[in-house]
Amino acid sequence: MKVIGISFVLLLALMGVAAALDFFGGSPDLNASIRNIFNPFLVMETIEMVIFIFIVLCVFIPPVRQFFQKRNKSKQ
Amino acid sequence: MEKARISAFQLFILIVLFELGSAMIVPLAIEAKQGAWLAILIGAAGGCGIFLIYYALFRYYPDESPVHFVRHIIGSVPGKIVAFLYILYFLYLSARVVRDFGEMLITIAYVETPLFVLNLLMVLLAVYTIRKGIEVLARTGELLFIVLAFLFLSAFLLIAAGGTLDYGNLKPVMGEGLAPIVKTAFTQTIYFPFGEIFAFMMIMPYVTDPKKVKRTGLLAITASGFVLASIMAANTGVLGVELVNRSLFPLLATIQSIELADFLERLDVYFMLAAIIGGFVKITLFLYVSVAAAADLFKVKKPSQLAYPLGVVVLLLSIMIAGSLPEHIQEGIKLVPLYLHLPFQVILPALVLLVAFVRHKGRGKEGEAK
Numbered sequence: 454m455k456v457i458g459i460s461f462v463l464l465l466a467l468m469g470v471a472a473a474l475d476f477f478g479g480s481p482d483l484n485a486s487i488r489n490i491f492n493p494f495l496v497m498e499t500i501e502m503v504i505f506i507f508i509v510l511c512v513f514i515p516p517v518r519q520f521f522q523k524r525n526k527s528k529q
Numbered sequence: 530m531e532k533a534r535i536s537a538f539q540l541f542i543l544i545v546l547f548e549l550g551s552a553m554i555v556p557l558a559i560e561a562k563q564g565a566w567l568a569i570l571i572g573a574a575g576g577c578g579i580f581l582i583y584y585a586l587f588r589y590y591p592d593e594s595p596v597h598f599v600r601h602i603i604g605s606v607p608g609k610i611v612a613f614l615y616i617l618y619f620l621y622l623s624a625r626v627v628r629d630f631g632e633m634l635i636t637i638a639y640v641e642t643p644l645f646v647l648n649l650l651m652v653l654l655a656v657y658t659i660r661k662g663i664e665v666l667a668r669t670g671e672l673l674f675i676v677l678a679f680l681f682l683s684a685f686l687l688i689a690a691g692g693t694l695d696y697g698n699l700k701p702v703m704g705e706g707l708a709p710i711v712k713t714a715f716t717q718t719i720y721f722p723f724g725e726i727f728a729f730m731m732i733m734p735y736v737t738d739p740k741k742v743k744r745t746g747l748l749a750i751t752a753s754g755f756v757l758a759s760i761m762a763a764n765t766g767v768l769g770v771e772l773v774n775r776s777l778f779p780l781l782a783t784i785q786s787i788e789l790a791d792f793l794e795r796l797d798v799y800f801m802l803a804a805i806i807g808g809f810v811k812i813t814l815f816l817y818v819s820v821a822a823a824a825d826l827f828k829v830k831k832p833s834q835l836a837y838p839l840g841v842v843v844l845l846l847s848i849m850i851a852g853s854l855p856e857h858i859q860e861g862i863k864l865v866p867l868y869l870h871l872p873f874q875v876i877l878p879a880l881v882l883l884v885a886f887v888r889h890k891g892r893g894k895e896g897e898a899k
Contacts, residue, residue, distance in 0.1 A: 459827050460838035464845065466617050467624070471850050474864050478856070490849045501643050508649065512838050 537741035539667035542674045544749035550811030552722035564710040566758040571714035573754025576723025591739045595730045596825040602885045623815035624846035630808040655813040656840035660833045694766045720870035731818040
């Protein structure tokens with residue numbers, strides 16, 4: 454879970470960096486910059502979206518598996 | 530930090546492949562026109578100067594990663610903040626390189642393939658290599674270096690023999706004086722690619738003989754400077770300044786111009802191989818450094834656990850950073866050097882070195898007084 458937390462914090466911070474650079478690059482306001490960040494995901498085709506979701510879900514598999522393994526061990 | 534050891538020669542190879550990485554495929558320093566090769570050489574000299582700052586820091590703490598020693602130098606909390614900012618910086622640069630190569634592959638080879646899929650393949654390869662460790666990357670670098678050296682030597686021979694090289698295109702070298710060349714060197718080439726060697730601060734503690742780090746680093750920067758200057762001189766000589774300026778990947782156009790003995794032509798594969806080798810090493814090194822630094826900072830027991838999640842972060846960011854290729858290039862030329870490279874490559878390391886110098890001098894005097 455710690456790994457997911459770290460990745461999520463870093464992703465949020467990097468999204469901030471990307472938005473800030475977009476804003477300094479001539480975007481009309483910060484809201485538009487934030488919208489620009491998400492735009493590439495809105496125009497994805499179905500197969501791209503499927504791969505995207507699969508790749509993101511794969512991040513959660515090891516921590517969830519570890520969590521259940523720990524729980525089973527503690528029950529025993 | 531993982532328990533690994535690499536030789537000074539492996540460090541040299543990694544630095545050269547890293548520096549060539551994405552720099553060889555773009556029209557580097559073309560604002561200096563015919564003096565582009567000179568701007569690259571000046572940039573390399575500046576890069577050597579920046580490297581000496583990093584080396585001076587490394588000498589104070591040769592066995593520690595920057596994430597550790599920055600906390601000793603400037604204090605725990607500010608040190609952690611600086612380390613966190615550097616992790617963001619390396620991840621951002623990794624995403625930029627992934628995007629560079631994704632866009633390159635779409636433009637020249639995989640026109641119908643989505644950018645996301647191409648980026649994903651490159652990131653997965655980098656994640657796999659990182660899970661294997663720095664020693665595996667160094668050994669892979671040795672193999673790839675031989676391939677790259679062969680490609681460069683044969684490509685230069687073919688260009689020279691093909692008769693497409695026009696030395697007149699390289700003149701006048703300083704048509705508008707030295708000012709535009711120096712300006713290009715100090716606003717672009719010194720940071721990209723030479724200043725990016727800061728990433729090697731995380732790799733230097735792995736070198737078996739720390740005494741050789743300085744010589745190896747300076748030699749590697751000089752060698753990559755000469756190779757990049759030769760590439761840009763060849764591009765300018767074959768295509769002319771105007772065409773290089775308009776071209777997204779001038780090296781590809783230069784290689785495509787090779788026509789020898791009526792059968793040696795369409796050597797695009799040369800470009801693809803060289804670009805993919807350079808791109809792979811650069812993406813992997815940036816991601817490796819981010820993973821190692823994040824594991825150190827957040828005290829993750831197994832750094833390899835972070836490889837895949839941070840790889841996904843880089844993948845998502847590579848899609849988010851720009852809506853289109855022109856926007857991506859504009860950000861890379863105008864904003865990144867000013868807002869990211871300058872503070873992270875020059876200002877912050879110089880300040881940290883200054884504090885380290887003052888502290889060590891103070892300690893030395895205290896020791897003498899006792």
